Amino acid sequence: MNPLTNVKNLNKINQRELELGVIGKKSWHDEYKDSAWIFIGGLPYDLTEGDVICVFSQYGELVNINMVRDKQTGKTKGFAFLCYEDQRSTVLAVDNLNGFKLCGRTLRVDHVQEYKLPKELQEADEVTKRVRAEGIAPKTPSPEPSSEEEEEDFVVHVKKIKKGIVVFFF
Structure with missing residues (x-):
C-alpha cells in the first residue's frame, strides 16, 4: 500500500476514535502498549x-x-526508529506527527510492535550497548533524606561588597 494512503488511513482511524470518544483498551494504540518505539518514514534526506x-x-x-x-555513503535512507522513555509519548507522536509536512515531505509515523537493534549494534561492546539501552540523558537523583552535616556543606555564604555586588562563597 502507498505510504501516503497509510498516513490518510491512520489519520481517519484517529479522527473516528476522537469522534466516538474511544480511549484506553478500546483504542487501536493499546495493541502497542508494551513498546516505546516508533517508526518515522518520509524524512528529508x-x-x-x-x-x-x-x-x-x-x-x-x-x-x-x-x-x-546507507552503509557505503553514510547518507540517510529517509527513515528512522525512535524510542521514548514513556510509552504514552508514542501515542502523542503518532497522533500528532503522522501526516505532518516537514521540509516539504509528508512524515509517516507509526508504532513498532517489536523493535530489534541492527546486527552491528547487537554485537557492540558493553559500554555501547549500555549507552544505547539507557540513553545519554542525565539521570535525576532520587530524593533522599540528608543529614544536617550534608545540608551545611551546601549552604551558600553570601558576602555583600560595595555598590550592591553580591559574591557567593560555597
Whole structure:
C-alpha cells in the first residue's frame, strides 16, 4: 500500500476514535502498549539525528534513535526508529506527527510492535550497548533524606561588597 494512503488511513482511524470518544483498551494504540518505539518514514534526506530529536522531543523524553543510513555513503535512507522513555509519548507522536509536512515531505509515523537493534549494534561492546539501552540523558537523583552535616556543606555564604555586588562563597 502507498505510504501516503497509510498516513490518510491512520489519520481517519484517529479522527473516528476522537469522534466516538474511544480511549484506553478500546483504542487501536493499546495493541502497542508494551513498546516505546516508533517508526518515522518520509524524512528529508538532509536531516540529522539532532533535527529529528528536536521535532519529536516535544512529545516526550527520547532515549534512543536509529536513523538508518546507507552503509557505503553514510547518507540517510529517509527513515528512522525512535524510542521514548514513556510509552504514552508514542501515542502523542503518532497522533500528532503522522501526516505532518516537514521540509516539504509528508512524515509517516507509526508504532513498532517489536523493535530489534541492527546486527552491528547487537554485537557492540558493553559500554555501547549500555549507552544505547539507557540513553545519554542525565539521570535525576532520587530524593533522599540528608543529614544536617550534608545540608551545611551546601549552604551558600553570601558576602555583600560595595555598590550592591553580591559574591557567593560555597
